Amino acid sequence: MRIIMSFALAIVGFVLASAPSAEAASTWRCMGPSYACSAPAKKVARKWTYKKKYTKRKAASRKYKSKYKAKSAYKAKKKSYSKRKYAKRTSKKRYSGGGRTSGIASYYWQPQRVASGGWFNPNALTAAHKTLPFGTRVRVTNQRNGKSVVVRINDRGPYIKGRVIDLSKRAAGVIGMRGAGIAPVRLQILGRG
Numbered sequence: 001m002r003i004i005m006s007f008a009l010a011i012v013g014f015v016l017a018s019a020p021s022a023e024a025a026s027t028w029r030c031m032g033p034s035y036a037c038s039a040p041a042k043k044v045a046r047k048w049t050y051k052k053k054y055t056k057r058k059a060a061s062r063k064y065k066s067k068y069k070a071k072s073a074y075k076a077k078k079k080s081y082s083k084r085k086y087a088k089r090t091s092k093k094r095y096s097g098g099g100r101t102s103g104i105a106s107y108y109w110q111p112q113r114v115a116s117g118g119w120f121n122p123n124a125l126t127a128a129h130k131t132l133p134f135g136t137r138v139r140v141t142n143q144r145n146g147k148s149v150v151v152r153i154n155d156r157g158p159y160i161k162g163r164v165i166d167l168s169k170r171a172a173g174v175i176g177m178r179g180a181g182i183a184p185v186r187l188q189i190l191g192r193g
Helices: 002-018 022-027 041-090 169-174
Strands: 102-108 126-128 136-142 148-155 163-168 182-192
Touching: 102 169, 136 163, 148 163, 148 169, 163 169, 163 182
Parallel strands: 102 163, 126 148
Antiparallel strands: 102 182, 126 163, 136 148, 136 182
């Protein structure tokens, strides 16, 4: 019996002596001969690399999102600016009587399309002005002889520097400027209608 007990104690002692310590077991893992033993440091390094890649990806995503937000904010700003510009351009301009109210007038008689739509009628009391709204009535007075005529704006022009209004052939005849072709005039805005 003593022999069996001593033999069992010897086996237990041998097993305990050959088992690695808890610290050694946590850092080393052996899978066979001594040259095949390796530390789990590679696994840790792999985890760290993955974490590094993940943080890099996250940073890149954040950078892209901020860039995209900036781009979309710029687009929105540009869109609102263009909308305001378009609204400003298409809004009805009210002529307050400012601008040049005197200058050189000319007349035209050629058949052509007018800016307000339709065809030009040389026998109507109409005129072309650069900025006044269509339908505005204007009294045009020839400063040489004092004759005046009331015309309605239905076209755009004149496009020659120094000229303020382009009259129809009939309107030019009423104020007596057909012979000269041009005349110094004074304009008085009467309103629309």
